[in-house]
Amino acid sequence: GAGVSQSPSNKVTEKGKDVELRCDPISGHTALYWYRQRLGQGLEFLIYFQGNSAPDKSGLPSDRFSAERTGGSVSTLTIQRTQQEDSAVYLCASSPTILRTGMTEAFFGQGTRLTVV
């Protein structure tokens, strides 16, 4: 597709269960970002992948959160033993990297709305 695709669009899970959220970035984009946005709040940075470099995991809130990016393309965000405070919209973005101009427009998906009950 032409844009960043996230699946599922909505997910309801029971407290304590594990969930996997998927992000398909735009083809050829070297950078991929995950964010969390709780209701009425701002975007909270979670993790950043850039090419083959080690990911920047500085935003992951706990060890229950992890993310992988396979083959430099698709990414999966996994939340283990979900808690009610994990309820939020999880947004993925990708961008190319053009060093000369600093132009790194990030394109966002529509997000996955996670509800933990």
Next chain:
Amino acid sequence: DAKTTQPTSMDCAEGRAANLPCNHSTISGNEYVYWYRQIHSQGPQYIIHGLKNNETNEMASLIITEDRKSSTLILPHATLRDTAVYYCIVRVGGFQKLVFGTGTRLLVSP
């Protein structure tokens, strides 16, 4: 990344120019100024970016002061669809994470 300071909220009448300020007094020489916006229930959308010179595109204009310590995003003729949260971000470029602050909530009214 340098920190940015933006007003929490602003109002603008439809058809008038919306001028959104951003302070980034600790910006480094190699850091760019980026603007994104997030319309309710959507993912953020890139608007414009600049380094030193003023920039203009089909969406907006970006005015950066000569000392680069502040900038202003200008929407020349605001419409109701411009109601959104506007984020000002400074970062070096492609090899740094993109971190959003709290932004300015712009309300465009008829």
